[in-house]
Amino acid sequence: MRYIRRTWPFHLMLLPALVFLIVFNYVPMGGIVMAFQDYKPWLHIGGSPWIGLDNFRLLFERHDSIQVIWNTFLIAVLKIAFNLITPFAFAILLNEVRQRLLSRSIQTLVYLPHFLSWVILGGILLEFLSADGGFVNRMLHAAFGIKPIPFLGDGDWFRFTVIASEVWKEFGYGTIVFLAALAGINPSLYEAAEMDGASRWKQTLHITIPSLLPIAVVVGTLSLGNILNAGFDQIFNLYNALVMDKGDIIDTFVYRTAISDGQFGFATAVGLFKSVISMILIVISYRLAYKWANYRVF
Amino acid sequence: MTTFSKPKLAAGAALMLAVASLSACAGNGGKPAASPSASASESAPASAGASPSASGASSAYKDKYDPPVTITTVWGVDPALKFKNGESIENNVATKWALDTLGIKIDSLWSVTDTNGAFATKMRLAMSSGQKLPDVVTVGDAQLAQDLIDTGAFREVGSLFDEYANDKWKTAMNLDPNVWNPYVRDGQKLGIPVLDYAYNHDYLLWIRQDWLDKLNLEAPKTLDDLEKVMDAFKNKNPDGLAPDKVLPLSIGFKTTMNTWMGDPSWVFGAYGTIPGQWNAAADGNLEYGSINPASKSALAKLKEWRDKGYIPSEAALWDENKTSEPAVAGTAGIIPGPYWMSGWPLLDTVKNVPTAVWKPYPIPTGPDGKAGRHGTNFTSGVTLINKDMKNPEAVFTYQNYLFEHLADPQPGSEWDVGVFKGYDYDLDASGNPVYLDKIPGGEVNINRYWLVKDGARIPDAQMKALLKLADGSEPTTRLEKEVKNNYGPETPAAAKVLLSQPDISFKDMFTGPSTPTMQSKLDYLKKIELQTFNEIIYGKKPADSFDKFVNDWKSTGGDKMTQEVNDWYKNTK
């Protein structure tokens, strides 16, 4: 009773979010059972035949299953890492620019690529990174005498290109969170450090970075939800037969085999597999953050 | 839809949506295509006699219904379709016409703008949520059509067609009786194929005539000729372009070796097969073209061409539209593509290079005098009729009228100058017809308003019209005028070139529903095929790795798939 008397305003404040969550998230979650069905739209969820784990078998029994899952994981992990590190570092560097107009202009310009679509960017990259006289290769040749690099025509370079172009496109957008966090740092901390004669580097190391870390941990943990999402739109627009072995990911493969044919059961099974893996990783990192930093991510 | 705002952080659902939403662009390659009439007998003639429930309805057929009957339907609206006068797909000049002239009320259950596969998705969702299926639905997506047939809600239509369709429609349908094949189950015809113009998907070579002339070269007839031409284009370029700036032959194979523009499949054709589809083999069975030994020779040839710089060094990264870029820019000498390419994109080359002239030429032959290209489906979809529909014959009242008056009307007929005044044509002060921008408020494509997509088309009508124009006749019928106005200047000539090689088209003979092995293995098999082919062309693997690929292909499901395909094929005969 005391618990309720003390906490009822909290429950009440959570109520609106909870109602929406139940209606639009938890109720539809019943559809996850489709992962175990040969789902036929006209038979509905209730009437579609149960096929046990057959949908999962379809995912794992291909000759290239392990390779595809590994590609997905590797590309996604590197994207998550660089999508975290780059905005983090960029925000700190931008913070040092004192000319307000310059700093705001840079901030605006770097966030623009977020609004480009991969359909358009695919065409631009093909041109820009061409091994046959593309801009980047010409520059590299002029500056370092490097032989043309097949950025999109070789598996390992393809992975590099995919990660680098994604980071290029999104780091400006991702910086915003850290800029907001920077704005929240108490200026008196810096003033005190200044009194102690701490150099700017020391201040960054001991005030700025620790203040940003919690948000970075939160963003990082939540992006583990994407541990098996390597970026469908991007890879679908960029990949080709030469890089199939190292560039094919779960989503492109599911698209080719199921989505375009409306096989909802198989698509749901793959989604469930990805969710379970993500959930496990999120739980682990939540535990780790709590154990080592005594910080509850959420 | 999902509750994530940062797109890159959105997990499962958002992706599934994005993925599902993209489904339209995949179906480009010529998947189901009809078989040539040569091998055909009338498919399942038994179905005519075995007409089930609808018998006795013969008296029901009327040219006009009074009181009006209702046909319910659903629409995937072409995104480019315009409406005027506040109309919509549910209520427009064509629905009004149907009610006034035929006494047929078209009642729309729902509609969706069909971009990114939205129609197929919405159709499946509508079924999932238990919504009523329409009386009549026309579907373009092959897989969706099979799914809808699987619901069992749609009726046998062969008997209806035999009983009610008029002669024009029947004649058009008989041009290739194999058009029924995809929709035949246990000898019953479960959907009426929607006919489309023939040869749209066949291709020929477009060559820069001004370059040929300046070099005093004949158009190539064989692959050897072609190599000489390509070499001259590259190393003695008439426009003075440096060799590394010229692309003698613009082709690409990013996702397939068999596509609609910038296609390399005729190189395979010169050795006797077409890759990526099911061809009729000498023994009467179907075989997958990519494993035919001829493919090995074609790959070796393509590798040679790539080494010599005749084709793009990054051809493996090029899709169809990319291959058209150098052609439009004026740096490419040859591009394979459909007969209508002079209307787009080649019409624009002169704007960039004023001296450029593109001319159509036949597909060159290989060492044994063979030539080949992929063929075209005569259909663009299927119309299904619901079992519960009370007046199924009303569909024929509607379609018969269109085949009679719209498909290829002779001069003087009701719709000779146009169909709906103020929509697809108008009359000026002196009573002469005006078209396109001269219509007050602009033209709308009323052919997308009909109950069945594009109304009524006779497969060979357009080619006939083009041939007549190619021979220098003035256009007299509406179709001839339309073709002359709409298509590029070289289109009639291209049609003639196309028909000068009528026997070299390899149609994809498999048009049935996916077999079990296809569902589980086809994607993997395609993947190793495309990988091997590209690696051979790029010189990363020797040509002999082709043999290993064939063995792998056969042992990892290919043989089983071939068996299933042939079982289906025998059943259609």
Place this chain on the structure above:
Amino acid sequence: MYRKTVPYRIFNVFNVILLSLLALACVIPLIHVLAVSFSAKSAADGNLVGLWPVDFTTIAYSKTIDNPVFLSSLWVAVKRTVLGTVAILAVACLAAYPLSKENAQFGGRSVYAWLFVFTMIFNGGLVPFYIVIQRLHLVDSFWVLVLPGVVNVWLIILLMNFFRGIPKELEEAALIDGCGHLGILWRIYLPVSLPALATLGLFAMVWHWNSWFDGLLYLSDKHMYPLATYLQTVIVSRDMSSMSFTKQEFDLLSQKTINAAQIFIGALPILIVYPFLQRFFVKGLVMGSVKE
């Protein structure tokens, strides 16, 4: 003081150069896309456009804008973005506040937190979601664009973490003054969280503004489409295997310029809003308001 030191000055010069180069690298491709959007289609199709339009024309823009649906879709987009963003922020503030409390103060918080996070990871997919939407009679209703997106867990968790950084003393003082939790949220938390709210607002806005799939699937009347959905219908993916032409359809095959123009038509309103929001990122704002 450190600003006067030589190493810092050297650093500063390099820093400005580095960041400017990065900004340049981000903006050059955009200039290219802008140039394509203002070029003739013959030049664009030939891939002859660099950083400057070739044969300048605005036809790609007028083709998109000259449509009665454009204005209505713009209005729908504004409506959904404003309503949607306000709803997201309101619900997020209400939910983030109790979640930001310590376990000792609000025992059930972890249960709630996991309940929220779970929905980020697991979902039933399109089919059951559509059935729910249909049963709620949201198909063909404007509200389908707003209601399903009201709870944004990612933003709630982000805001919760910002709330945690607010000094406890402020809250305790307010409690003693007899403020309820709602009062604390309104008078103390929100004023000091302006940078966070601006960030959240921006993310929510961008998301709402760019969402197009819901409009396409749940609305059948084009006049109810939001801008992003309408733009999707301008770019047409043609199925080449069943090709048949009218003159207009030939034009539609050249989409490079329209594609490019669409980017700017679609993103411009958001781009305009952003610099305006930047003033909330000013340092010291937070503590300044605390000192009052």
